[in-house]
Amino acid sequence: MHLWHVFVLPRRLMGTMLLAVAVLIALSVYYTYPLGIYTLRLVKQDILYDIMLDPGHGGIDPGAIGAGEIYEKHYVLDIVLQMAEILRSHGLKVGLTRETDRDVSHLVSEGTRHRRDLLGRFKLMDQAQMGMSVHTNSTKNKEESGAIVFYMNDQYVDEIYAQIVLEELEKVQVLNEPRPIPRSTLLLLKAKPPVILVELGFMSNPTDLAKLGDPAFRGNVAQALCSGILRFIDWRYGEQSESGSPI
């Protein structure tokens, strides 16, 4: 037996032990932050779409419920499907977080269904240059009505995006707030690209609910939101950039 055999074996053992420790550390980090937004952020995703549209809720999650068992999830899906068609006709690559009456929780494996659903939508947002989440609202005060646009605090580009969309929305729906509202607590707004969340009206308000139930109104809203998106794209890639390169 040569002398080096004595050293080779422990060195191999040492390598195996180090690997085992590394695996243990990786597993403990993974279970401490189970596929939270921090973990998702580490996953490099290709940009596949010009815009990701997110009709809120779906499947077992109805969202806001209006008098007569009318569900938010159906109205927002109808509006977003119309938006996808309009934007595609303008040559944009449009992604949708859902195209049918289902939620998005299947995309993420850890956490409660609600958490997985939110993280699934968040994950999809990172595949696009920009995003929009579309909702309708509800509150105990039946007087409250009108549209609200939320954007991420202190994000200048997101604020411009929210302001432009609000201006277009104002042409077809009353506003609940005259300016977009900054929020830091809405998970989707934390995605890498500019994302805004639009509340189109209150299903708890009879006037808003009647509007939302009118297919013509939903068509006008879809058109207004698309006008806002197209104006923002013009601003972002046109006036704002020196090269003027299109999206």
Ligand SMILES: [Zn+2]
């Ligand atoms: Zn909603």
